[in-house]
Amino acid sequence: MGTTQLESVQEPKYWHLKTVLIDALDSEFEVGEILPNERDLAARFGVARATLRQALEQLELEGRLQRRRGVGTTVAPPRMGVAVGPSANVWPGAGRDAWQTIGCAEAVAPAAVAAVLGTGADEAVHTIHRERVMQGQPVATELLYVPAASVPDLSPLLSPANHAPAVLRELHVLELEGEDRAVELGSARAEDAKHLDRLPGAPVLVVTTRYFAQGRVAAASVATYRADTCRLTFGDSGAVEVTHHQAESRQAS
Amino acid sequence: MGTTQLESVQEPKYWHLKTVLIDALDSEFEVGEILPNERDLAARFGVARATLRQALEQLELEGRLQRRRGVGTTVAPPRMGVAVGPSANVWPGAGRDAWQTIGCAEAVAPAAVAAVLGTGADEAVHTIHRERVMQGQPVATELLYVPAASVPDLSPLLSPANHAPAVLRELHVLELEGEDRAVELGSARAEDAKHLDRLPGAPVLVVTTRYFAQGRVAAASVATYRADTCRLTFGDSGAVEVTHHQAESRQAS
DNA sequence: AAGTGGTCTAGACCACATA
DNA sequence: ATGTGGTCTAGACCACTTT
Structure with missing residues (x-):
């Protein structure tokens, strides 16, 4: 044969x-x-x-x-390296961290969030909606949950515009003892998809972060990154220079 | 109306x-x-x-x-929390790290790997193929690349069965100065899919790790995790107890 | 042999961006 | 108005597992 x-x-x-x-x-x-x-x-x-x-x-x-x-x-151009886990633990909103606040609300924590925070299901939390932009395009949206108990000295009378900065400012008073992250695959909710300029259901990397202070979870965030354009980087050094599937790339006219 | x-x-x-x-x-x-x-x-x-x-x-x-x-x-049951970024930096293969070697080879580094290692495209590297099992099912496969230059004292005469342990042993002699990780979405190559008991093209989370020693990249690994069953965890604490989309789950008979 | 999910076809219409 | 990708249909056959 x-x-x-x-x-x-x-x-x-x-x-x-x-x-x-x-x-x-x-x-x-x-x-x-x-x-x-x-x-x-x-x-x-x-x-x-x-x-x-x-x-x-x-x-x-x-x-x-x-x-x-x-x-x-x-x-598509090579994926962007997006730094997610800095070596130094810092509170969100501190020291130019590439996130921009686009909304804020105070409400009862949804069950899933309460589970992450380790609080009761009916506890009030401040919810800060933020957005991350790199190279001119949005790469992530985030919901940052801060239990009211974590910011007890927050002034009760605040205009919506001042609400988010005030919550962050109060949060920074606490000593950050550690952070905790998890990454998993998800599909974009309709609202997130709109912010990310994608269709609903688009694949996203969901990064769940817990911030520890005073021996408990003082805040938590759920960040939704575009999976198609982002490579999440962790660790000591920042973004890696070259990505894996092409050594050099030239911009078309 | x-x-x-x-x-x-x-x-x-x-x-x-x-x-x-x-x-x-x-x-x-x-x-x-x-x-x-x-x-x-x-x-x-x-x-x-x-x-x-x-x-x-x-x-x-x-x-x-x-x-x-x-x-x-x-x-499906809730996703497994898989610890990826321990607080203490350790070499792969040291101290019971849940990985099991299933193969080994010495060859010239592919271009993509050479870029991550920062070496020339024609340098010899040891390639160790490992597998990670949790709760009785494979969750990840990994290719660990160790440039021959990183293990200069390696005995040249080794049976295939002893090759991988010897490379790791030599690697552990070096002082680990830091690690670097990146996570991105990919689709399983045919070979990986087989190991992971999935079809080719299944969504996977690709974790690229660089190990630094002697001021350069002494080793690098590309690990491929099943995206459907895994939630990658980083940071101080280990795996989080409860996942996001259900508070409690009972096993069906 | 039967039943399952995986692949493939040849159409149709819709939502959206642009000229 | 045109052209693009996104959704949807009603089939068919294939690869695989189990009976």
């Missing part, structure tokens, strides 16, 4: 398509360049549009493509 | 389906319980199977469902 055993373990079409597209992306396209539309691409590769889309979806998940409804599909 | 404005902003069917299914999951099903098959579910909700699948896919992404070909769809 002189025939080489080819395609004996047949891989799915979309999987093979993905590898073909990756090669084309690395060799024939520049970052930012726009691809042919899905109908044309599907015809070119001789597959149904749904199959082509399955390949594109994974490439977008891996941060190699960016698709925008009404516009088209473009080659 | 006395009519309440309902469904003016029509949400996609699969999105609405998701919320319906989440409610059903929380109220009518136990962890581990098997759901009706996709064709029945689609018929019950009056949608095409592809639409139903779009909802199930997102629920699996969020760790609420587990689907296995030939078996069925089950309600």
Whole structure:
């Protein structure tokens, strides 16, 4: 039998398509360049549009493509390195930390938040909504929960505009004893998706942080990062220079 | 006009389906319980199977469902908290760190790895393949890269079985000066998928770690965690007790 | 052999951005 | 008005597990 055993373990079409597209992306396209539309691409590769889309979806998940409804599909730049776990423990809102407050409210903690805080389900918490922008585009939204018990000296009469800064200021009075983080995969809620300029359900990295002071959880935050454009960095050094899938990239005109 | 404005902003069917299914999951099903098959579910909700699948896919992404070909769809237990960033910096392979070596090789570093190591593209590296198991199931695979220059005193004559332990032993001689981590979303390579008991392309959390010694990167690892079952934890305290989307869960019989 | 989830097709229409 | 990606349908067949 002189025939080489080819395609004996047949891989799915979309999987093979993905590898073909990756090669084309690395060799024939520049970052930012726009691809042919899905109908044309599907015809070119001789597959149904749904199959082509399955390949594109994974490439977008891996941060190699960016698709925008009404516009088209473009080659994505390397993911941004976003520092999440600094070496020095600091309170949120202290010392220029790249977050910008966009809202504030005081309400009863939802059950899920109460579980993280370790408080009762009916305790009042200040909820500060913040946003993180890098290189001109939003990369994360965050809900920061501060139990009222953590900021007992907060002035009760505050205009909405002064509320968030006041809560943070009171929080900084406490001595921060430690932080705790968890990262998991999620899909963007409708509201988060809007802030992040994505469609609902887009893949996101959810970072849950607990801030410890006075021997208990003094505050907690749930931050939602765009999974397609962000690489979360932890540890001593800051962002790593080069990402993994291309050594150098040039901006298309 | 006395009519309440309902469904003016029509949400996609699969999105609405998701919320319906989440409610059903929380109220009518136990962890581990098997759901009706996709064709029945689609018929019950009056949608095409592809639409139903779009909802199930997102629920699996969020760790609420587990689907296995030939078996069925089950309600997933809460995600496991997997400690990734210990407070004390330690070399891999030191002091019972939950990883188990399953292979080893010495070869030239791929370009992507060389970039992380900061070495030349043609330098020899030891590649140790390890696996992490929690609660009886594999949760991660890892490729640990150790440049030959980091372990100069390694005995050149080693049986394959002794190779990996010897490399780690030599590595532990060095003083570990710091670690560096990055987390990003990826899709499982075919080989990784096999180890993790998932299909190729399954969503994974890729943790890239750099180990610093002697003022340079003495080793680096790329670990691939199942995104559906894992919640990566960092920081002082270990795994958090309760996860976010259910306060208590009982094991089905 | 039967039943499950996974892949694939060839259409259709919708929401959105842009010219 | 046109073109893009996003949603949806009603089938078909395949790969895999279990009976």
